[in-house]
Amino acid sequence: MERAIRVDKGWSWRTFFLQWEWLLVLIFIAVNVVNSTLSPYYLTLDTFLSTPQTFLDMAFLVMPMTMVIILGMIDISVASTAALAAVIMAVCFHAGLPMPLAVVLNLAVATACGLVNGILITRFKELSSVIVTLATMIIYRGIAYVILTDQASGDFPKWYSSLGWGSVGKVPIILIAFAICAVVFGVLLHKTSFGRRIYAIGNNLTAARYSGVKTDAIIVTVFVLTGLMAGFTSLFLTSRMGSTRPNVAQGYELSVIAMVVLGGVSTSGGKGRIGGPLLAIFIIGFLNYGLGLVNIQAQSLLIIVGLLLILSVLVLNLRFRGRAQRSVPSAPKPVDSSEPTKRIP
Amino acid sequence: MKRAVSLSESFREIGLLAFIVILCAIFQLRNHNFLTLSNIRDLLTNTAILSILSVGMMMVILTRGIDLSVAATIALAGMVSALTVNSFRAISPVLSILEGMAIGTVAGALIGLLIARFNVLPIIATLGFMNIIRGLTYVVSKGAWVSAYQMSDGFKAIATGNVLGVSNPIIIAVAINLAFFYFINHMKTGRQIYAVGSNPEAADISGIPRRRIIFLVYVVQGALAGLGGVIWVAKFASAQSDTAMGFELSVIAATVLGGVSIAGGSGKVSGLILGTILFGILNNALPLINVSPFWQQAIQGLVILAAVLTNVLVKRNSQRFALRRRAI
Numbered sequence: 001m002e003r004a005i006r007v008d009k010g011w012s013w014r015t016f017f018l019q020w021e022w023l024l025v026l027i028f029i030a031v032n033v034v035n036s037t038l039s040p041y042y043l044t045l046d047t048f049l050s051t052p053q054t055f056l057d058m059a060f061l062v063m064p065m066t067m068v069i070i071l072g073m074i075d076i077s078v079a080s081t082a083a084l085a086a087v088i089m090a091v092c093f094h095a096g097l098p099m100p101l102a103v104v105l106n107l108a109v110a111t112a113c114g115l116v117n118g119i120l121i122t123r124f125k126e127l128s129s130v131i132v133t134l135a136t137m138i139i140y141r142g143i144a145y146v147i148l149t150d151q152a153s154g155d156f157p158k159w160y161s162s163l164g165w166g167s168v169g170k171v172p173i174i175l176i177a178f179a180i181c182a183v184v185f186g187v188l189l190h191k192t193s194f195g196r197r198i199y200a201i202g203n204n205l206t207a208a209r210y211s212g213v214k215t216d217a218i219i220v221t222v223f224v225l226t227g228l229m230a231g232f233t234s235l236f237l238t239s240r241m242g243s244t245r246p247n248v249a250q251g252y253e254l255s256v257i258a259m260v261v262l263g264g265v266s267t268s269g270g271k272g273r274i275g276g277p278l279l280a281i282f283i284i285g286f287l288n289y290g291l292g293l294v295n296i297q298a299q300s301l302l303i304i305v306g307l308l309l310i311l312s313v314l315v316l317n318l319r320f321r322g323r324a325q326r327s328v329p330s331a332p333k334p335v336d337s338s339e340p341t342k343r344i345p
Numbered sequence: 346m347k348r349a350v351s352l353s354e355s356f357r358e359i360g361l362l363a364f365i366v367i368l369c370a371i372f373q374l375r376n377h378n379f380l381t382l383s384n385i386r387d388l389l390t391n392t393a394i395l396s397i398l399s400v401g402m403m404m405v406i407l408t409r410g411i412d413l414s415v416a417a418t419i420a421l422a423g424m425v426s427a428l429t430v431n432s433f434r435a436i437s438p439v440l441s442i443l444e445g446m447a448i449g450t451v452a453g454a455l456i457g458l459l460i461a462r463f464n465v466l467p468i469i470a471t472l473g474f475m476n477i478i479r480g481l482t483y484v485v486s487k488g489a490w491v492s493a494y495q496m497s498d499g500f501k502a503i504a505t506g507n508v509l510g511v512s513n514p515i516i517i518a519v520a521i522n523l524a525f526f527y528f529i530n531h532m533k534t535g536r537q538i539y540a541v542g543s544n545p546e547a548a549d550i551s552g553i554p555r556r557r558i559i560f561l562v563y564v565v566q567g568a569l570a571g572l573g574g575v576i577w578v579a580k581f582a583s584a585q586s587d588t589a590m591g592f593e594l595s596v597i598a599a600t601v602l603g604g605v606s607i608a609g610g611s612g613k614v615s616g617l618i619l620g621t622i623l624f625g626i627l628n629n630a631l632p633l634i635n636v637s638p639f640w641q642q643a644i645q646g647l648v649i650l651a652a653v654l655t656n657v658l659v660k661r662n663s664q665r666f667a668l669r670r671r672a673i
Contacts, residue, residue: 074468120650126657130411130468131607135650138594142643149639254472267466297488299586303480309473313465 020264020316024279031283035290042293049170055285056174057164057236059278061256062263063185064226066277069260070189071219072202072269073129075226077117079252080140082234085110086244087144089234090153099157107231113140114227118220137253144246154243164240174236181232186274198222202269258309259284266316284308357604357659361619368626375634384633386512390504392625393514394419394573394580395599398592399621400525401566402600407542408559409609410467414456415570416592417478420585422448422574424482427491427584430500438499445575446568452478453567457560475593483586493582504580514576521569526614538562543610598649599624606656624648 036042061078068075089106093099113136120132166173189195197218200208209215233252238244263280265272288301372379398415405412422445429444430436452474459470493501506513529535540548541558548555578584603620605612627648631641 076468124654124657126608126660127653128607131601131653132650134594134597135646135653138598138642138646138649140646142641142646145639146637146643149637251476254476257469257472261469267469297483299480299483299488301480302476303484306473306476306480310459310465310470310477313469313473314459314463317464 021273021275021279024263024276024283028279028283028286031286031290035286035293038290038293045170049167049172049175051289052175052178052282052285053165053172053240055281055288056178057233057240058252058255058259059178059281060181060229060232060236061226061252062259062277062281063181063274064222064229065256065260066185066263066265066272066274067189067198067222068129068226069257069265069267070198070202070269070272071222072205073121073219074257074267075117075129075133075223076253076257077113077133077137077140078226078230078233078256079249080137080144081110081113081227081230082237082249082252083244083246084113084140084144085231086234086238086248087148087153087246089238090156090244091147093156094153099160103160103235106235107228110229110231110234111224111227114224114230115220117227118223121223122216122219141246148244148246150246152243152245156239156242161239161242164236164238177232177236181229182274182278189274194218194221199270202271204270254309255284255305258305261316262308262312264312264316267313357656358613358616358619361603361616361623365619365623365626368623368630372626372630372634379630379633386510386515388625388629389515390512390580391629392621393512393518394576395595395625395628396518396618396621397521397569397573397576398566398596399599399603399617400521401562401569402596403525403603403605403612403614403617404529404538404562405467405566406597406600406605406607407538407609407612408562409542409545410460410559410562411597411607412456412471412563412566413468413593414452414471414475414478415566415573415596416589417475417482418449418452418567418570419574419577419592420588420590421452421478421482421485422446422571423578423588424486424491424574424584424586426575427496427500427578428485430497431491431495434497436497436500438503441500442503442572442575446571449567449569449571449574450564451567453564453570454560456567457563460563461556461560479586482588486584486586488586491578491584496579496582501579501582504576514580517572517576522614522618529614534558534561539610541610595624595628595645598645598652601649601656602652604652604656606660607653620652 032043041047061082065075065078085106088109089102092105093102097105117129117133117136120136121127121129124132163173168176189198197208197213200211200213201215201218205215233249234244237249241248259280260272260277261267262283263272263276263278265277284305287304291301291304369380378384398419402412402415425448426441426445430441456470456474459465459474460467502513504512504514508516529538537548537553537558540551540553541555545555548558574589577589581588599621600612600617601607601620602624603612603618604616605620624645627644628641631644632638636644
C-alpha cells in the first residue's frame with residue numbers, strides 16, 4: 001500500500017478549514033441544535049457541565065486508544081481490563097483494604113493487564129494485536145467472573161462516590177480530570193519525541209526499527225498507558241454507579257474505537273490527531289443524551305454508533321485514497337499516434 | 346523441506362487428538378456418565394452450531410480477516426424467523442431456514458462489500474455491523490421474547506428432530522463440513538481462498554479475483570450464521586434480543602484452536618473439526634465435573650491464548666528446523 005509523504009506546506013486558510021475536526025465541530029453544533037429544539041431547558045450551562053458526568057468515564061479510554069490505533073494496532077481488551085480492575089478493587093475493599101489503597105490497587109491491576117498485552121504483542125510479533133487482545137479480553141473478563149461470580153459489590157465510602165458525582169464549584173471533578181488527561185495526552189502525542197515515534201511506528205514499523213526507534217519499548221509503553229487509563233475509567237465508572245459487577249463496561253471497546261475512528265484516526269495507522277477523538281466523545285455523548293430526551297431506547301444507540309463507525313471509516317478511506325491518488329505524479333501523456341515518430345536508424 | 350512442513354502440520358492434529366483423548370479420560374474418571382452414548386450425542390448436538398459457524402470463520406480467517414458479527418447475525422436471523430413462525434404457523438421449516446439464511450446473506454454481503462470494495466478493516470467493519478445487527482434485533486423484537494408455545498412443532502423439529510437417531514443439527518453440521526472439505530481442497534475457488542490469504546499481492550498478480558473472493562467469504566459466513574441462527578432458536582425454543590451474546594468469541598476460539606492461522610492462508614479442515622470438538626467438550630463438559638460455570642470464560646480465554654501461542658512456537662521451531670536442514 002503506497003503512502004503519500006506529507007510535505008508541510010505551511011499554514012493557509014484553506015487547509016486549516018478543510019480539516020476533519022471542523023466537520024466534527026459542525027456535527028457537534030448540529031447535535032446540540034437538534035437537542036435544544038427537543039427540550040426548552042436544554043441550552044443552559046448546567047446541561048453542559050452535568051451531562052458529561054454521564055459519559056466521560058469512557059473518555060479516559062479514548063485517549064490511549066488513539067495512540068494504539070495510530071500505532072496501527074487495536075486493543076479490544078480495554079473494557080474487560082476496566083471490569084477486572086473494578087472487581088478486584090471492590091473485593092479487596094470488602095476484605096478490609098482501606099479504600100485509598102484499593103484505588104491504587106485498581107490502577108495497578110489495570111496497568112498490569114496493559115503490560116501483559118504489550119509484552120504478548122511484542123514477544124509474539126507473528127500475532128496481530130487483534131487476536132492477542134481478543135484472548136486477553138476473554139481472560140480478564142473471565143477472571144472477573146471467577147472472582148465475583150454474578151454478584152454485585154458496592155457500599156464504597158462516601159468520598160469515593162464524589163469522584164463521579166462531585167464537583168469543584170460548578171465544574172464536575174470528572175471534567176477536570178478529563179481536561180488534565182486530555183492535555184497530558186495531547187502533549188505526549190504531539191509535542192514529544194515519544195509521540196513522533198508512535199506515528200513513525202504506525203507508518204512503517206520496520207522502517208522505524210531500522211531508524212533506531214525502540215519499537216518494542218514504545219509499543220509496550222502505549223499498552224501500559226492504555227491499561228492505566230482503563231483503571232481510571234473503572235474508578236470513575238464504579239464511583240458513578242455506586243457498585244460493580246463482572247459485566248460492567250461491556251461494549252465500551254466498541255464505543256471507544258468508534259469515537260477514535262470518528263475522530264479521524266486512520267485504522268491503518270500513522271494518521272490522525274488527538275483533537276478529533278476528543279470532539280467525538282462529546283458528539284456521541286450528547287447524541288446519546290438527545291436520544292434520551294425523545295425516549296428512544298438505548299439499543300437504538302447501538303445502531304447509531306455502528307453506523308457512525310462504518311460511515312466515518314468509509315469517508316476517511318475515500319478521502320485518504322483521493323489524497324494518495326492526487327499525490328501520484330500524473331502519468332506521461334500517451335504519444336499522439338498521428339505525430340510521426342522519429343526512427344532511430 | 347516438504348516433509349518437514351507436513352510433519353509439523355500433522356503434529357498439530359495429533360496433538361489436538363491426544364489432548365481430546367486425555368481430556369475425555371479425565372472427565373470419565375471424574376464423572377462416569379461422561380462417555381455414555383446419550384451424553385456424547387448431546388455434546389455433539391450442542392457443538393453442531395459452533396461447527397457450522399467455524400467453517401465460515403475458517404474461510405474468513407484464511408483471507409486474513411475476522412468476523413465479530415456472527416453472533417449478532419445468529420440473533421437477528423433467529424429472531425426474524427421465530428417472529429415469522431409466530432405470525433404464520435403453517436410455514437414450512439425449510440422456508441424458515443431459507444429465510445434465516447437470506448437474512449444472514451444480506452448482512453454478510455454488506456460486510457463483504459465494505460471490506461472487499463471499500464478496504465475497511467475486517468475488525469472495524471464487523472465490529473460496526475455487530476452493533477447495527479444487534480440493535481436491529483432489539484428494534485425488530487421490541488425487546489420481547491418469542492417463546493416455545495409461539496413456535497410451531499415443525500419449526501422446533503429443525504433442531505430436535507432426528508434421522509436414524511442422529512439429530513438434525515449433527516447431520517447438517519457433518520454435511521456442511523464434508524461439502525466444505527471438498528470445496529476448500531478440491532475446487533478452484535477454495536484454493537483461491539488460500540492464495541488470497543497467504544499472499545494478497547501475489548494473488549492479485551496471478552489474476553485471482555481477490556476482492557470477489559473476500560466478498561464471497563463474508564457472504565458465505567453470513568449465510569451460515571443465518572442457518573445457525575434458525576437452528577439455535579429452534580433448539581432452545583426461545584428467541585431473545587441477546588441470543589448468542591459473545592458467541593463470536595467461541596467461534597473464533599474454536600477456529601484458532603483448530604490451527605487456522607490468524608495471519609491467513611494456513612489451516613486444515615481436519616484441524617478445524619478437532620478444534621471445534623475440543624472446544625465443544627470444554628464448553629459442555631465442565632459443568633459435568635463440577636467446575637463452576639463462572640470459570641468457563643476464563644478457561645476459554647486461556648485456551649485461545651495457549652492455542653495461538655503454541656501455533657507461533659511450533660511455526661518458529663519448524664522454520665528453524667527447516668533452516669538447519671538447509672545448512673551444510
